[in-house]
Amino acid sequence: MTKGEVRIIGGLWKRSKLPLAKVENLRPTPDRVRETLFNWLGQDLRGWHCLDAFAGTGALGFEAASRGAASVVCCESHGLCVEAMQKSQAKLQATHMRIQRGDGLALLRQQAPNSLDLVLLDPPYDFPLYDKALAAAHACIKASGHVYLESGKAWLAEDLLAQGWVLARHLKAGAVHAHLLQRAA
Numbered sequence: 001m002t003k004g005e006v007r008i009i010g011g012l013w014k015r016s017k018l019p020l021a022k023v024e025n026l027r028p029t030p031d032r033v034r035e036t037l038f039n040w041l042g043q044d045l046r047g048w049h050c051l052d053a054f055a056g057t058g059a060l061g062f063e064a065a066s067r068g069a070a071s072v073v074c075c076e077s078h079g080l081c082v083e084a085m086q087k088s089q090a091k092l093q094a095t096h097m098r099i100q101r102g103d104g105l106a107l108l109r110q111q112a113p114n115s116l117d118l119v120l121l122d123p124p125y126d127f128p129l130y131d132k133a134l135a136a137a138h139a140c141i142k143a144s145g146h147v148y149l150e151s152g153k154a155w156l157a158e159d160l161l162a163q164g165w166v167l168a169r170h171l172k173a174g175a176v177h178a179h180l181l182q183r184a185a
Contacts, residue, residue, distance in 0.1 A: 006059045009138045010043060011066030018088045020057050021080035027152060028057040029122060033171060035177050037148055038063060039178050040169050041118070045069040048117035051140075053104030053133065058085035060148070065097050070117070073133045075104045084162045105133055109141035118146050125175075126153035131163065136170075137163050141183060149179040 005017040008030045020026060024039070037060075044137045046068040052061035055074035059110040067137075074097065076082050082101045089097050100107075104123070114150040123130070128153065131144065147165070154177045157167045161184055169180040 006057055007031065007165040008059075008062055008066050008121055010038060011064070011068065013050050013062065013066040013092055016059065016092060020060060021078070021084040021086050023078055023080050025044055025124065026056055026081065028059050028176075030173055031102075031174060033150070033173050033176055034059060034063055034180060036171050036173075037178060037180065041146060045118070050120065051075070051108065051111065052120040052122075053108050053137075054121065054123040054127075055085065055099075055104075056098070056122065058088060059130075060122060061085075061097065062088065062094070062120055064118060064120070064154075065094055069095065070096060073107070074099045075102050075107045077103060105136060108133060108136035108140060113139055114142050115184060116140050116145055117142055118148070120148045122148070124149040134160075134163050134165065136158060138183065143183055145183070147181040149181055151179075152179055155179055 008016045017055040043078045048069040050069045050072045052074045055076040060073045061072045085099045164184050165181040166184050168182050171178040
């Protein structure tokens with residue numbers, strides 16, 4: 001595998017390679033982290049509705065779609081990343097995916113209440129609006145749903161609880177902190 005592609009870890013498209021846009025500071029979620037995330041969630045996402053709000057490479061969204069999600073929306077602001085994802089979508093005939101260029105936070109805020117099973121939040125690490133993204137995700141996630149939060153720092157359980165989230169799982173892999181969140185009761 002070259003540096004210009006990322007491999008889907010599991011599901012229908014296991015081992016398929018997604019081309020990456022040549023964009024500075026683009027950092028695909030590492031294989032190990034994606035594998036762990038989908039082990040936490042379970043491999044079968046049939047019927048799930050998912051939103052990858054800051055898609056970048058689209059690796060997380062394609063992983064969800066590969067595992068049977070009913071719908072996956074990948075939103076990304078960088079045009080070259082959107083083009084790369086659209087090529088992968090066409091190659092895989094991923095008709096249940098929607099790739100769009102735009103503001104992930106704005107798209108999150110537009111989602112109907114309790115409409116999503118999985119929200120994937122992997123913005124740039126210097127993203128100043130994590131709290132707003134978590135609040136927007138809280139409004140649209142189903143009671144049984146999950147939010148994946150990736151950042152360059154570990155989020156404390158107390159800070160997340162103050163925003164209405166329970167930290168279900170956490171993993172540190174290199175500079176990546178992966179968090180699986182659920183709504184607080």
